[in-house]
Amino acid sequence: xxxxxxxxxxxxxxxxxxxxxxxxxxxxxxxxxxxxxxxxxxxxxxxxxxxxxxxxxxxxxxxxxxxxxxxxxxxxxxxxxxxxxxxxxxxxxxxxxxxxxxxxxxxxxxxxxxxxxxxxxxxxxxxxxxxxxxxxx
Numbered sequence: 001x002x003x004x005x006x007x008x009x010x011x012x013x014x015x016x017x018x019x020x021x022x023x024x025x026x027x028x029x030x031x032x033x034x035x036x037x038x039x040x041x042x043x044x045x046x047x048x049x050x051x052x053x054x055x056x057x058x059x060x061x062x063x064x065x066x067x068x069x070x071x072x073x074x075x076x077x078x079x080x081x082x083x084x085x086x087x088x089x090x091x092x093x094x095x096x097x098x099x100x101x102x103x104x105x106x107x108x109x110x111x112x113x114x115x116x117x118x119x120x121x122x123x124x125x126x127x128x129x130x131x132x133x134x135x136x137x
Contacts, residue, residue: 021029052059124130 017029044126055062
């Protein structure tokens with residue numbers, strides 16, 4: 001309900017309340033607001049509990065479609081298609097298991113390979129000179 005209200009807006013409301021109500025009446029108004037919110041929560045909890053008591057086991061069946069709708073908020077089309085077509089197998093074509101081949105993010109094998117890195121030479125000891133390359137001029 002108040003997802004779009006940020007801390008800046010809350011601060012503006014507090015400052016406006018301070019100017020409108022004054023410092024004398026502001027704590028009393030905050031206490032009244034807190035009591036009112038608590039009463040509304042108690043009413044909502046009581047109504048939910050009364051509905052649950054009266055409906056019995058049908059209450060869970062009533063909540064099932066609501067849970068399904070909440071899951072649609074996290075809907076990912078790629079995951080849904082993979083789940084439907086390949087029974088949730090993340091690698092249906094077996095591309096990731098190929099030896100020596102890497103896979104691009106789109107799922108296709110990479111065509112370029114990186115050259116093997118040379119191992120790092122051991123560090124020189126004190127007083128030791130680096131080896132000379134016989135192929136150099």
